Amino acid sequence: MANSRGGRVYVTEGGEKIYGIMAEFATPADLYHAAEKVRDAGYKEWDTYTPFPIHGMEDAMGVQRTKLPVAVFAAAMTGAGLAMLMQWWMSSVDYKLVTQGKPYFSWQAFVPITFELGVLFSAFTALLGMIALNKLPMWYHPLTKKERFLASSDDKFFVAIEAKDSKFDPERTRELLQKAGATSIELVEE
Amino acid sequence: MTAVSHTGMSHHPALRSDNITFAPGAGGGVSMGMMGLGLVLIIATLGIGFTSAGHMPLAHALAAVHVGVMSVAAISIGAMFFLMVFHLTGAGWTATLRRQFENVAAFLPFAWIGMAVLLGIELAKGGVQFAWLNTEHMQNPVLIAKSGFYYWPGKMQPGALPLFFILRTLIYGAFWTFLVTRLRSLSLQQDQTGDRALTAKAKFMCAWALPLFALSIAFCAFDYLMSLDYSFFSTMWGVYYFAGAAFSGSAVVTLVLARLVKAGKVQGAVTSEHFHDMGKLMFSFTVFWAYISFCQYFLYWYANIPEETAFYVHRSGPGWKALGVFLMIGHFGLPFVYLVSRVIKKNVNLISLACVWFIIVHVADIFWIVRPMTYAAEGNDPGLSGIWLDLLGIGGMLLVFGGFLVKKVSSGVLVAVNDPYIEEGLEHRNYV
Numbered sequence: 001m002a003n004s005r006g007g008r009v010y011v012t013e014g015g016e017k018i019y020g021i022m023a024e025f026a027t028p029a030d031l032y033h034a035a036e037k038v039r040d041a042g043y044k045e046w047d048t049y050t051p052f053p054i055h056g057m058e059d060a061m062g063v064q065r066t067k068l069p070v071a072v073f074a075a076a077m078t079g080a081g082l083a084m085l086m087q088w089w090m091s092s093v094d095y096k097l098v099t100q101g102k103p104y105f106s107w108q109a110f111v112p113i114t115f116e117l118g119v120l121f122s123a124f125t126a127l128l129g130m131i132a133l134n135k136l137p138m139w140y141h142p143l144t145k146k147e148r149f150l151a152s153s154d155d156k157f158f159v160a161i162e163a164k165d166s167k168f169d170p171e172r173t174r175e176l177l178q179k180a181g182a183t184s185i186e187l188v189e190e
Numbered sequence: 191m192t193a194v195s196h197t198g199m200s201h202h203p204a205l206r207s208d209n210i211t212f213a214p215g216a217g218g219g220v221s222m223g224m225m226g227l228g229l230v231l232i233i234a235t236l237g238i239g240f241t242s243a244g245h246m247p248l249a250h251a252l253a254a255v256h257v258g259v260m261s262v263a264a265i266s267i268g269a270m271f272f273l274m275v276f277h278l279t280g281a282g283w284t285a286t287l288r289r290q291f292e293n294v295a296a297f298l299p300f301a302w303i304g305m306a307v308l309l310g311i312e313l314a315k316g317g318v319q320f321a322w323l324n325t326e327h328m329q330n331p332v333l334i335a336k337s338g339f340y341y342w343p344g345k346m347q348p349g350a351l352p353l354f355f356i357l358r359t360l361i362y363g364a365f366w367t368f369l370v371t372r373l374r375s376l377s378l379q380q381d382q383t384g385d386r387a388l389t390a391k392a393k394f395m396c397a398w399a400l401p402l403f404a405l406s407i408a409f410c411a412f413d414y415l416m417s418l419d420y421s422f423f424s425t426m427w428g429v430y431y432f433a434g435a436a437f438s439g440s441a442v443v444t445l446v447l448a449r450l451v452k453a454g455k456v457q458g459a460v461t462s463e464h465f466h467d468m469g470k471l472m473f474s475f476t477v478f479w480a481y482i483s484f485c486q487y488f489l490y491w492y493a494n495i496p497e498e499t500a501f502y503v504h505r506s507g508p509g510w511k512a513l514g515v516f517l518m519i520g521h522f523g524l525p526f527v528y529l530v531s532r533v534i535k536k537n538v539n540l541i542s543l544a545c546v547w548f549i550i551v552h553v554a555d556i557f558w559i560v561r562p563m564t565y566a567a568e569g570n571d572p573g574l575s576g577i578w579l580d581l582l583g584i585g586g587m588l589l590v591f592g593g594f595l596v597k598k599v600s601s602g603v604l605v606a607v608n609d610p611y612i613e614e615g616l617e618h619r620n621y622v
Binding site: 053055056058073100108109111112 | 484487488491492494530619621
């Protein structure tokens with residue numbers, strides 16, 4: 001059976017679809033070096049799970065920098081531009097009203113709203129973009145079914161490689177994690 | 191070789207002696223040359239003013255030097271502000287940069303000497319730029335109402351000394367000199383002894399001194415910039431001067447750091463990560479400057495009260511309006527777009543380029559504040575004509591400042607090696 005990525009879909013003997021392989025590590029350093037090995041082996045669909053942020057982990061995992069700032073900048077410029085356009089149209093086209101003897105199009109008076117809408121658009125884009133890029137909201141995660149995984153919020157460090165990764169292979173992926181120093185390895189069902 | 195006690199992190203490869211010191215006597219000639227030439231230019235500027243050579247009035251020559259003095263004062267004030275904030279917040283990432291902040295701030299007492307000399311000339315000449323010292327203005331009801339700000343506890347009358355004004359100037363000088371020398375000596379002492387308690391002492395001092403420093407900057411800006419037009423007032427003036435100071439101060443420190451890196455020094459101690467963060471500081475303060483300067487303009491534009499809008503009326507004449515637009519673009523628009531990019535902030539060459547530009551626009555900002563007042567009373571504003579005299583005076587002051595910096599930087603240890611936070615500074619990274 002082929003999935004959309006051209007790989008295969010793995011199932012357990014019971015017929016359940018396999019989410020991936022989860023490996024536990026004892027220390028942040030072990031996890032860090034394991035992540036480097038997984039990265040160098042060319043895996044793309046995988047993640048690390050830790051009780052606290054580990055500095056430099058993004059490099060060890062080979063995570064590319066987010067494109068979110070570009071979207072935020074574009075949104076800010078759009079918001080600011082729209083705000084100026086809106087105020088120009090309102091005050092000097094649609095409903096002309098002399099205020100304090102100043103010209104209809106008094107850009108000075110429009111700056112605060114231009115600024116605010118720039119901020120508003122960029123804030124919404126930053127928040128919603130972050131949520132979308134993190135694939136949130138996520139109501140359920142296969143890893144949370146595993147009793148052992150609860151320690152990822154306490155004192156253990158995990159790597160999980162997903163079965164949908166084109167390089168995923170039940171035997172070789174397990175071997176890779178074992179060599180990387182995992183203290184326990186489990187198959188995770190969807 | 192400078193004696194450095196080897197305690198703690200001093201064995202770090204980035205802190206080896208040849209990486210953090212220059213050879214004895216390095217930069218001495220350049221420094222003396224710059225300071226000498228700078229002084230000659232300043233004296234020439236004043237000479238042209240006093241002798242009316244080239245038909246330039248004294249007010250114009252004094253304004254030229256005034257712009258130079260207030261520009262470099264702002265740069266040192268900015269460096270001093272950051273130095274104090276870094277101490278207070280325990281900003282570990284700045285541990286390897288701090289010495290250069292101290293070096294730039296060290297010029298503050300000398301910038302003050304410039305102010306004192308200018309004040310002396312004003313007193314001797316009976317008010318050239320300082321119209322409130324001029325007997326012709328003493329019947330002005332606005333000045334009479336405000337005279338206490340200058341002449342208290344005395345009364346304003348021809349020949350009277352502006353005691354309150356002089357007292358304030360003396361306080362700035364004493365306070366700034368105390369701050370600069372104390373913070374520097376604590377830091378240099380720590381290079382020798384490695385005593386961590388010195389950092390705590392500096393921190394304690396900054397805690398009580400920072401609010402007073404803020405007041406001294408604001409009042410200095412009132413006295414030496416806002417008072418050039420005694421009928422004008424702006425409650426945002428202090429923070430306006432501060433915004434430009436923090437912007438230009440961080441630009442000069444960044445430029446010094448970049449020059450050090452290009453000279454093959456501080457390798458591994460000052461990295462692209464530090465430049466990234468210095469770039470962020472400059473970015474934030476170009477935005478802050480725009481925010482403050484627009485707010486000041488906006489309120490006066492809206493209220494439209496004659497004695498307030500006069501400030502902007504003086505700056506809407508030939509040349510001045512163009513300079514105002516230049517400031518909007520050069521002091522905010524371009525820096526904003528340029529510094530948004532992380533690639534630029536992390537690149538030593540690209541950020542150096544920005545720093546040079548920022549120093550230029552900062553001087554242009556002070557110029558825009560000071561110089562339109564020179565001919566304001568005559569009603570026939572020649573605008574930017576005669577700008578060669580301004581360039582002479584400003585250039586002279588910048589050369590003196592530059593020469594002083596070369597001397598300060600090249601003659602000492604470049605990194606505060608025994609700072610308790612030095613490891614954090616050496617390992618600094620932006621994790622994002």
